[in-house]
Amino acid sequence: MKPPRLQKGDKIAIVSPASAVAAYVPRRLARGIATLEKMGFEVVLMPNATAVHSHTAGTIGERLQDLHMAFADPSIKAIISTIGGFNSHQLLDELDYELIRNNPKIFVGYSDITALFTGIYQQTGLTTFVGPALLTQFGQFDGLDPYTEESFKRTFMQTEPIGRIEASEEWTDEVLRWDVADDRRREHQVNAGYTIVKTGVAEGPILTGNTGTLLLLAGTPYLPSFDGVVLMLEDDESETPETIDRYFTQLRHMGAYDKIAALVVGRFPRKVDFDPDFPLKDIILRATRGYDFPIILDADFGHTDPVTTLANGVQIRVEATDSVTLDVLEAAVE
Structure with a gap:
């Protein structure tokens, strides 16, 4: 089930289903709202989007209230999270x-919002999305990166097949303290492109x-089947090589590698600090030993910028041969 497409003039609801960061960075919040308004949208900040309850953005009831209000309001056409976080x-x-x-x-988010958009996708069949968050991307000093904006519009504002996901020309993981030092464009570096770990060609629905x-x-009843999916995963700067190794080993023990069609991994921030003598490529090769599905690293989604928008359940074709092509074969909206 695909959601209706987004059009200029539509209302977008802003929610905080996890952490309460939005309460502490009013300038960043205002910039994110202004970016969406400049793109032609009307922004509705939900009542508890800046709430604080211990380490979350409001109580469970308050966060649920915002989501239910946003889905129930027929004038609201999209729901975007302020940020991820926890819980x-x-x-x-x-x-x-x-x-x-x-x-x-x-419904679009990233990081911890994975729990929500995955659970919603599994329980309802609604196509849900990994994509830009209000504070993290829309709230940047210079607004959305052009790459991020183009992907957002191509995913949400038209009904033709999304097409090729090209690698960005440059990327950044520079951290500027929000509302204190985020008063300039972050330093970027040239993107070397995708990294092939295992060659092959595959096609299947995205699970990301x-x-x-x-x-x-x-x-839990909230995890979709891995059968035939192109598994597209990322993680953040708080992880370590040890925890990443553990995650990919857990996927092995869960039987995921018996079922998936391909694995695409988003670029990790440099702070994760993989051992140059045993980098991420080797961690994944060890975890996936005995399997021959295509594996690609350094895609533009996750906790570096810019980011592409990805749609759960939408068909993608992966080719990892002499080079990499990622082609989304259908539209994500109607």
């Missing part, structure tokens, strides 16, 4: 999935998100 999975067993199923609309958060759903 959005607290909402999964009390979400009104029938309400969501009866009011399909664009943050690795650690996705694995929180193991053994």
Whole structure:
């Protein structure tokens, strides 16, 4: 089930289903809203988007209220998260999935919001999205990176097949303290492009998100099947080579590698600090030993910028031969 496409003039709701960062960075929040308004949208900041309850953005009830209000309001056409963080999975067993199923609309987030958009996708069949967040991308000093904006529009604002996901020309993981030092464009570096770990050609529906958060759903009714999917995973700067190794080993033990069609991994921030003598490529080769599906690293999604928008359940073709092509074969919206 695909949501209706987004058009200029539409209302976009802003929610904070996880961490309360939005309450502490009013300048960054205002910049994110202004970027969306410049793109032609009307922005609705939901009542609890800047709430604080200990380490979350409001109580479970408050965060659920915002999501339910946004899905129930027929004038709201898309829902964008302020940021990820922690604990959005607290909402999964009390979400009104029938309400969501009866009011399909664009729901986009990243990082910890993986728990929500994956659970919604599994429980309702609604196509959900990894993509830019209000604070992280829309709230940058210079607004959205052109690459991020083009992908956002191509995914949400037209109904033709999304097409090729090209590698960005440059990328950044520079951290500038929000509302203190984020008063300039971050320093970027040339993108060397995709890295091929294993060659091959595959096609299947996308299943995407943050690795650690996705694995929180193991053994729950909120994790979709891995059968035939192109698994597209990323993680953040707080991880270490040891934890990343553990995640990809867990996927092996869960039987994921018996089922998936391909594995595409988003670029990691340099702070993860992989051992140059045993880099990420070697970690993944060890975890996937005995399997021959195509594997690609350094795609433009996750916790570096710019980011492409990815749609759960939408068909993608992966070719990793002499070079890499990623072609999304259908539209993500109707």
